[in-house]
Amino acid sequence: MRADLVLVGFGNVGRRFAGLVSEVRPRLLDEWDLDCRITCIVTRRHGGAFRPSGIDGVRAADILEETESLEGLHDPAAGAAPRTGFDAIRLVADSTAPLRVLVETTTLNVHDGQPAVDHVRAALSAGLNVVTANKGPAAFAYRELHAKAGAAGLSFLFEGAVMDGIPVFNLVRETLPAVNVLGFRGVVNATTNHILTALEDGEEFGPALRRMQAEGIAEADASLDVDGWDAAAKAAALANVLMDAGITPHTVSRAGIGPQSAAQARRARECGRRLRLVAEGRRGAIPAVGPTELPEDDLLAGLRGTANALVLETDLLGRIVVGQLDSGLTQTAYAVLSDLVAIRRAARREAPARRTP
């Protein structure tokens, strides 16, 4: 079954996704009868291209690297090149492919989740399924977008929003039937965990942060991570999706880490404890993100470097742990891919009795 993909955003995640799709094409075709074709790519700063016959995503990444523009890939016979995500969605909406999917990988705007939320709205209105690695839509507008997708018989998926490619939402939806999630508790931000690990090993905050920026682990503007915004957006997404909270990241009680964390991390370690940035939430309560001293027997205390893990508290199964010891771009790109397969599988089966897949 052919799936025409429109890539809105073509940064690190989008490019790695394009590479991954190309690498696993035989497995997707053979195991899932899924034939993905990128027909449109649009970026904020490097223009866009639409080519109904398909764009080689790996070549697109190379051309972007060389020329800083995608314009050369545009098919002039297909009209004007798309300039925005909304242009791109309109163009792909006319495709006759049985599956049409928006792959949204713009970066998180923690103020209001835009323009990602509007991209998702526009895509669902135009009859496109949506996969996004951006936390914004699930963190700011899950209830509305989920309902809109359900009403249109479309999927709105975002596995990459919380723990890269490690299944969290797909885990609950596909493998935990009849289980209710009552709460969650986790270390979900790799950058701060990496910094806290360095601090407890004796490094100071400033040098640790600069080293991680130099190594590409932390962003040049690290405030999204160190101020706890990234973890707060993840906590909001988890609370919205798993516990119907209807909140935004601004609702989350939030504290970050800073220079004062170095002494705190070392003191904790001396007392046989570990300082970790913990995100937690319970059904009906406001989620919280903040540095927390954990006993070393706590599973989360054993997470070092970029390891992440989440403990889901459930009614039937008690506490379930899911996590990753390695995180990175390939993992996030994989999350997008796994959501595409979920859309392909949903297209095979009838909708369950009174629940959208």
Add this chain to the structure above:
Amino acid sequence: MRADLVLVGFGNVGRRFAGLVSEVRPRLLDEWDLDCRITCIVTRRHGGAFRPSGIDGVRAADILEETESLEGLHDPAAGAAPRTGFDAIRLVADSTAPLRVLVETTTLNVHDGQPAVDHVRAALSAGLNVVTANKGPAAFAYRELHAKAGAAGLSFLFEGAVMDGIPVFNLVRETLPAVNVLGFRGVVNATTNHILTALEDGEEFGPALRRMQAEGIAEADASLDVDGWDAAAKAAALANVLMDAGITPHTVSRAGIGPQSAAQARRARECGRRLRLVAEGRRGAIPAVGPTELPEDDLLAGLRGTANALVLETDLLGRIVVGQLDSGLTQTAYAVLSDLVAIRRAARREAPARRTP
């Protein structure tokens, strides 16, 4: 969709499963259109009953408790009462329900996996789907039984075999498309982990084991656990299912724990390490089970009491962690339930192109 269930084995897991099915009946009907009806139960020592109109599983557990026999539940109009699992399978094979499922919860026979393996064979030959919480079939005969199920368009599922209700096999099958598992490493036996935790806290082996037997955590015959057989059967099942190993528990390199483990556990703790019974395997290599000293920063070192966790090493996602902090009968019974839902879902969708679900 109606599913007629034949319960072969009606010990702790089978009875808890019967209770759970009754508790979550509305959710199964509402969310999955799955109407489970127990029509046959057979035990090794307490007889069996067949009642085409359905047996109340909770009442059956009560009656068994009171009278030590199931005979009173048998419908005389349905012929002779079943005496063996094979009798029961033959009886349910004649049902006209769209789904007919063997729910196999006999205990593990670590010598050859029997009679569970033969129960599964007979059920698949008779056109029944199979769910088992017994490790034997996947640990001794996975390749044959999986092929047999695939050829017949039936399911052979055993989520409860490794980590109770925590998805391991369903996780890989349903949420990790196109991912190859390269290896695994885990603490998968609750009893030995509970004992090792007590030993590192200062208790001796004999008293710790007797205390756990008194508390119902360890079996009266604890050799299956302490000699590493349970973990070896789980390692064989993981290697067979996730890495096509084609081995049995006897292939696994195996060492257990004993009185000598007390000093080793305390010494490890003094050196900032933890003694854990670790099961590990890699594609193409013989899996191993044995007591292993882990640095305290190892995620598995932080597992105390009956907590279990498994690290899957994969090609696309690096190392994935999945685990449970609480384990027990309800969790194992839930595994059976989640497999039933998987069978129901497989019945909704067409078979994928070249792969059985």
